[in-house]
Amino acid sequence: MITLINARIPGFKNLKQIYINPHGIIEKIKETSFEHIGEIIDVEGDWISLGGVDLQINGALGKAFPELTEADNFVLEDICKFLWTQGIDGFLPTLVTTSVENIQRSLKIIDEYIKKHPQTSTQKAQILGVHLEGPFLNVEKRGAHAAEYLLRPSLEAVEDILEKYTHLVKIVTLAPELDLEGEVIQYLDSHSITISLGHSDASAEQARKAFEKGASMVTHAFNAMPPLHHRKPGLLAEAIVNEKVYCGLIADGRHVAPTMIDLLLRASHYEKGIFLVSDALAPMGLEDGFYPWDSRQIEVKEGTARLINGTLAGTTLPLFKGVENLVKWGICDLGVAIAMATESPRKAINLKGIEIGQTANLLRWHKNEASKQLNWERINLNTL
Known part of the structure; x- marks a missing residue:
């Protein structure tokens, strides 16, 4: 003992x-x-916690998860070991909008990796499932997502993409205004898949209906959605006032201004319902510079990744940089910041936190x- x-x-x-x-x-x-x-x-x-859980990470060590090939088992192993050194216990490889073929190939490879590598192993982060960030997004709020691969949500399209991998997919980000009847949301919910609203132009009413149908999360709060407005509260405001909804947050100082983070945490009673994500791209763990991103190119400067046209694409900063920033900015105390990277993301996908x-x-x-x-x-x- x-x-x-x-x-x-x-x-x-x-x-x-x-x-x-x-x-x-x-x-x-x-x-x-x-x-x-x-x-x-x-x-x-000192503070004691479990390791971090990253529910939105797009790649690392030069490999983007939507671009996995059959030869990338060793890459996944290296990424799991690398993330362990960054304090991460578990993560959801995130597949951004790409072709159905690419999504299905990546799902197959990740599923095979999990089956071949027992998750009881130490010294490496566990793959907890997959986060599909698209392709059911609003073209007007797509951000850096490739417009040519966006799809309107339908039962046929969802079944075509997921095929036999409903057990593997843990989160699907979609724009609820494209699924007004909520058929796709209800289908995903019936398969125990968390529905996260994001890359969306949804009104407060449309968001409310989506939450009533089974959505329970918001992808990277503030980014790729209507801003908070006193007469048009929009998706995020509806999420904030709903105690059952969790919101992901990128606290790198580029995606969201510290003042708005402070406002979000105060409105949400601090760590309640808010969890940190890295939204890290493939160059995470590599030096700043220019890197391929699907058929395009991104430039990484001081941990911020942008398309060549200046569109914000993501970060290459580790999850715990957000913890450090929240404390450095004086927004919350260390215990709250730690909880947002370790406890809250676990609760958001129904995992146990630090307990007996x-x-x-x-x-x-x-x-x-x-x-x-x-x-x-x-x-x-x-x-x-």
């Missing part, structure tokens, strides 16, 4: 003790006391008050 003492845990009040059994499972969480069992680790008031029975893949966070530097490290139970 290992006991971590004097730990701060996101979502818990006061200092806690975490009891971890010989199998690496959290057996008990209780108030700090003198009841210490086995090996004792005093974390001295959870595998103790734990991070220790420390903020140096003098330098304001934020650091984290994995707690390696095998070396204790």
Whole structure:
């Protein structure tokens, strides 16, 4: 048994003790006391969390997930190992709008990889499923998505794309104004697939109806949707006032201004319902420069990726950069920021957070008050 003492845990009040059994499972969480069992680790008031979960990541190490080929099993393995070093426990490879053929090929390769590589392995992030960000998007809000591959949502189109991979797809981003009857939303919901509204020009009423039909998420809040307006609240405002809806957020300082992030978190009672995503593109883990992106090209500067025409395409920054930014900007305290990268994304797709029975893949966070530097490290139970 290992006991971590004097730990701060996101979502818990006061200092806690975490009891971890010989199998690496959290057996008990209780108030700090003198009841210490086995090996004792005093974390001295630092924050303890599970690793991060990234629900929107488009690629890494030079490989975009929609461009996977049969020879890319080793690439997926390398990406999983790389993301583990970035503090990530699990992620959803995200397939942006591309041809149906490309989507189906990537789904097949990812599915085969998961079957061949047991997810009980350590030292690498787990693939939790797939996020389809398209192709059922509004052409007027497509952003960097390729217009020629956009499709109107229909049961026939969804069944054609998903085929035998409904078990693999965990999130589908779509524009609800293209599915006014909600047939596609209800179909996806019936297959336990989370429907996220995004790349959309939906009104508040259209968004409300989509949430009533089964949608429960918003893709990268503020981006590729109508802005908040006092007479036309739109999709995002409807999501904010709905306590059952989760919103993804890119906190890189480029996609959304810090002031608007502050407003969003205040309106949502801070971490409640808001989770961070990286929205990282294939050059994540590589140097700045020019890189291919489908048939086009992107330029990466200081972690921000844009098409050559200046359209914002995504980032190459890791998920925890958002945690660092939220604290640096003074928007929320460290515990809330950590929760938005570790607890909230798990809740958004119905996974367990840090609790009794959870595998103790734990991070220790420390903020140096003098330098304001934020650091984290994995707690390696095998070396204790």
